[in-house]
Amino acid sequence: MKISFSPEDEQFREEIAIWLKENLTGEFEQLRHRGGPGDEHMFPEERKVWEQHMAKAGWTCPGWPEEYGGRGLSINQQVIFHEEYARVGGPGHMGHIGEGLAGPTIIAFGTEEQKKRFLPGIVDGTEYWCQGYSEPSAGSDLANVKTKAVLDESSGQWVINGQKVWTSLAHESDWCFVIARTEPGSQGHKGLSFLLVPMDQPNIEVRPIEQLTGTSEFNEVFFDEAVTDAANIVGKPGDGWKIAMALLGFERGVSTLGQQMHFQNELDEVIKEAQKSGAAEDPAIRQRIADAWMGLRIMRYNSLRMLSGPQDGSLQKEAMIYKLYWATWHSDLGKLAMDVRGADSEVLPEGPYELDRLQSMYLFTRSDTIYGGTNEIQRNIIAERALGMPKEPKGR
C-alpha cells in the first residue's frame, strides 16, 4: 500500500497538463468550470464540440481498452487524468452517460456487432446517451417497470410503448438505453430487457420538466409505437435486470474520481467565499469547512480502495457505501456554501430567476440523495447485502 506516484506516472501528468493548457483555449475558454452537475444545461453544443476536440487527440474514454477506442490507461493514470482535467476547470463531459454507463455495459455484455456499432460514436463524441430506467410507477422500485416492448417478426423491430420519467439529457441524446418488459404478463425482475433505442424518431416525444432550480436537465419521455432494430438488445430477452444492476456498478467506477475533482473545485470556491465574507473566522464554520475537506479526502481513498478491487461491476463492501457517502457529503457542502455567505446567499440578480454557480450547486445537491438510488435505498442495500440483515418485506 502506497500513495505516491511513480516518475512515469508524473511524466504522464505533465503530458496531459500540457495538452490541456494548449487546447482548452480560444473558443473553449468560456467552457472552463461549466457544465458540471447542476450546470448540465449550459453550453451543450459547445461542449459537444469540445468533446470531439478531445476525441481527436484520444482523450475521451481514456480508461477504456485500446481495442474499443480507449487509451487503456492504468488506474493511476486515470486518477492523474481526472486530477489534471479538474485542475484547469475542464468542462463537464456531455458524454458521461455514454462513457461511464452505456459504453461499459456494451463492452461487458454486448455483441461484437453492437461494440462496432455503438462504441465509436461514444469515443468520437458524436453520439450521446441517456438512461431510460425510471417511470412514474417505477422509481425506487425499479422492477415495477411497465414500459412494454414487443418484437415484430415481420419488420424485425422491437415496438415500444410506455413512459419514462426524470430522463436526464434526453433532449440532447441520440440514444437511450431503455429497460422494458418484453415478456407479457411478467412481474418484478423477470421478463425485463435492456434495449438500445434511437431517440430521433417521430414516435418518441421528449418533454422537459422544470426543476426546482428553474432549469431543465431532465425530461419525460413518451414511447408511442417507438421502434428499434431487433439486434439492439443487450443480452438476451429477460436479462434486463441483471444488466441494469451491473450498470449501476459501473456508476461507481473511475468516473467517481472525475466527480471528486469537480467537488474539490467547489470546495475551493466555498473556501474563497468564506474568506471573502469573513465566515472563515467563525469557529463553527471553520469546523464545517475542515469537515468538508476531510470528507473529500476520505472519499478519494474510499474510491481508490474500491478501484483496487474487481472491476467487473460487482459490488464489494467499499463500493456499497460509496453513493450514500458522496451524496450526503455533497448535500452538506451545498448547505455550507450558502452558510458561508450568510444573508447574501439569498440575493439574485434582477430579471429572470437565475442562480449563480454556488446557489445552483446548493439547490442541485438536493437531488444527489435521490437519483441513482436514494439514500434510503442505499441504506437498505448496505444493511441487506453488506451486513446480511433481513430483506424488506414486499407489498406484492
Added chain:
Amino acid sequence: MEFAFTDEQEMIRDSAESFLQDVSTSEAVRSAMVTEAGYDSELWQRICSQMYWQALTIPEEYGGLGLGYVELTILLEEMGRRLLCSPFFSTVGLGVNALLVAGNETQKQQWLPQIAEGSLTATLAYTSRNRWDANSVDVIARAEGDGYVLSGTYKYVPDGHTADLLVIAARSPDSQGQEGISLFALPAQADGVSRKWTPTMDQTRKQAEISLDNVFISADSLLGKSGEAWADLEKVLQLAAIAVSAEQCGGARQALDLTVDYTQERVQFGRTIASFQAIKHRAADMMVQVECSRSAIYYAACVAQEALFDGAVGDELPVASALAKAYCSDAFFHCAAESIQLHGGVGFTWEYDPHLYFKRAKSTETFLGNGAYHREKIAQAIL
C-alpha cells in the same frame, strides 16, 4: 500508487486477527482491566516472543523487523477491535516513534534492541495540563553541570506506572509555547521519579501521573537539540494520533459487528429486530463510518510511512494525522453509542460488551485531542 494491501500485509492481518480472537476475548480483557498494571504480563511476553509485534517498526539494524506504518496500522486496527490490554500502544506508538524521530544513533542502539527483544516497555510523557498542544508542556528542565535537573508533574501518561523507559518533554525555565522544549529518555527507576496509577472510566487503557522531583538527567540522554524539540515532539504526537485512530477504527468495526449479531438474534413483535428498517438504516450508517475510518487510517498510514522515511507525501503528515484522529474519534464514539442503543437494556449492563467499547471510544477520543481540536488544526492548514 497502489492503494491495496500486499499479500504480506494481508497475512499480517490474518494472523493478528486469529491470534487476538483467541487471546483477547471479552473474558481476558475483563480480567486484565481490573488489575492495576492493566495487562497480563504472560500474554505480553507471548506477544513479544511469538508474534514479535513490539519489533515490527524497529529497523533491522536495531534488531527489529523493519516493517512500516501500514503494517503497524493493520495490527493496531485488530488490537482495537479486540480491546487488547497491553503496553503495545505506549511502547510502539509512543516510545518507539519518539526514539525513531528524535533519537541519535547511540540512543537508538541503547534502547531499540531492548524493546525489540521484549525486555523493555516505554511510553511518552509530556502534558502537565488538561490540553495537548505545546503549551501543555510544563515540567521545567534547568541546565546544570553536564546535564539537566527536572521538576514537575506529567498527567495522563499511557501505561506511565508500568513503563520501563520514559520519553519525556520538558521546557527551559521562562520559555513559552513551542520554544524551549527538550526531549529526554529517562529510565523510570531513576532517583526522584514517582509514579501513581490514575484510575480511569475506561479500564482497558491505563494512565498514570508521574512526578519528577529534582531528577538529574545527563546530557547524553537528551533526544535531539536542547530547547528545539517541539518539531520532533509534534511529529511523534502526529504519528501517535494515527496509531490511536487505527485502534479506534478497529473498535468501531467491532461495535458494528456486535450490534449486527445481536439484532439478528433478538426477537420482538415476532421478528428479529434486525428486520426493522429503523435498525437496518442505523447499522448502515455505522458501516459507512467504519469504512470511511478505514480509508482514513490507511491513507494516514501511507503518509506516516513516507514522513518517517522522507517520502514525497510525507509533508502531509500534519493534516493526515488530524484527519484520521478527528474522523475516527467521532466515528468510534458514534458506533459505540449506537451499539448500546441498539442492544436496548442489555446494552446498559456491565455484562455485555458495548460499554467497554463506549468507554474506550471516549478515552481515545479525548487522548491527544478530540475531533474539534483536530478539525481546527485542519482549518488552520487550509484557511
